Structure formats: C-alpha cells, structure tokens
Amino acid sequence: MPGPKRNRRECTEGWTSIKQWTLWPEQELYEQIRPLVLFHETPGERAKEIDVPQRTLARKADEFERYRMASLFPSEEQGGERETSKTLPPEIRQHIVDLHAELPTMSWREIAEICYIRYGRRPDHKSIKRIATNSPPPKKRERRYQPWHLIADPEERKLVVVRLHSEG
Structure with missing residues (x-):
C-alpha cells in the first residue's frame, strides 16, 4: 500500500x-x-x-x-484586480491607440476619461501610456470633424474630441 x-x-x-x-x-x-x-x-x-x-x-x-x-479572490466589485493592458479588451486597446495617434497632445488621464464615457471602464493612465506607445499602428478612419489644429478655440477642440469618441 x-x-x-x-x-x-x-x-x-x-x-x-x-x-x-x-x-x-x-x-x-x-x-x-x-x-x-x-x-x-x-x-x-x-x-x-x-x-x-x-x-x-x-x-x-x-x-x-x-x-x-x-x-x-480578487474581483472588480470589491476593488480587487486592477485593469492592465492585458485585461483590456482589444476594442478598447485599439481605441486608445487611435486616440493617441489622432491627438498626441491629449493626456493619458483624458484618454482614460474617454474610455470611461464610451465603455464604462476607466483604465489606469499608466496602462494607457503603455498601450499607446507599445501597440501596433492605428487603423485609418474617415474624419467627421476638422483636424485638431484647425479648430481655433481650445475648449471647443476638446469638446469635439470628447463628443466624437463618446458617441462611438
């Protein structure tokens, strides 16, 4: 035995x-x-x-x-596991890359806020920076608004960007 x-x-x-x-x-x-x-x-x-x-x-x-x-065990409900580039869905990761390519002067925290408005998830600004700088190039899209540098009012610029990306 x-x-x-x-x-x-x-x-x-x-x-x-x-x-x-x-x-x-x-x-x-x-x-x-x-x-x-x-x-x-x-x-x-x-x-x-x-x-x-x-x-x-x-x-x-x-x-x-x-x-x-x-x-x-960690869970979102109880504030456990934090989101990282590995836990974010590919759709959100691609959106972050696209936003950074379109508006390189936008802060990482502003991009996080846009993700929260659009997807209901607010990734950490450090994760956003890592995703935006280490990911493949963005997909090309058709423009709905004037380019960033052609909008005269700075507040209007940011409002247009938030509106554009929160609408989906």
Whole structure:
C-alpha cells in the first residue's frame, strides 16, 4: 500500500507556523480572518497577534460573511484586480491607440476619461501610456470633424474630441 500523499503536521495556532505553510494569498487571507469568523475573536486581538491593521481584518471578515469564499479572490466589485493592458479588451486597446495617434497632445488621464464615457471602464493612465506607445499602428478612419489644429478655440477642440469618441 502506498504511503500518505502529504506529510502530517502538528496542529498549531501560531501565526508564524501557519503563514509559512500557506501556498496562496487567498489561503493566507483566510487564515488571517478564520478566528474572527469561526471563533468570534475581535479584530483588535487578531490584529495584534498577526501584525495586520485591525480595520483591514474587520473589513475582510465582513466581506467574507457577505460574499463567502468568493471574497477571498480578487474581483472588480470589491476593488480587487486592477485593469492592465492585458485585461483590456482589444476594442478598447485599439481605441486608445487611435486616440493617441489622432491627438498626441491629449493626456493619458483624458484618454482614460474617454474610455470611461464610451465603455464604462476607466483604465489606469499608466496602462494607457503603455498601450499607446507599445501597440501596433492605428487603423485609418474617415474624419467627421476638422483636424485638431484647425479648430481655433481650445475648449471647443476638446469638446469635439470628447463628443466624437463618446458617441462611438
């Protein structure tokens, strides 16, 4: 008969022992809040024990009670995973490239605002910069408005651009 699949360990409540055996961040987070959820230990007591902010522990325990195991994993609802050039759909990435090619003087934050208006997603300005400078050249499109440098009023220029790109 084959031997045990895993080596046995002695049960422990010592945080340093538990922390060294956790394999994933989600597992570590669960071990941090487990005494709060199971044994109703106060966040203050646990925070002193494991050297984590009390407020963070209380918030994570509340999220665990509300969302169960799903709260341990990153999600947009709970402010988890941040968008990067890898998580943005190709359509948004192409739009960023097109905007930067058409209006190179527009700031990265303004491009993020246009993405939010059009797609309901506001990527980080650093991701926008990376996408705009490291992506293939933009697609050619037909003009609906005068070129940027031919519009005299600076406010009107930006309004035209926002209107153009928010309409889709």
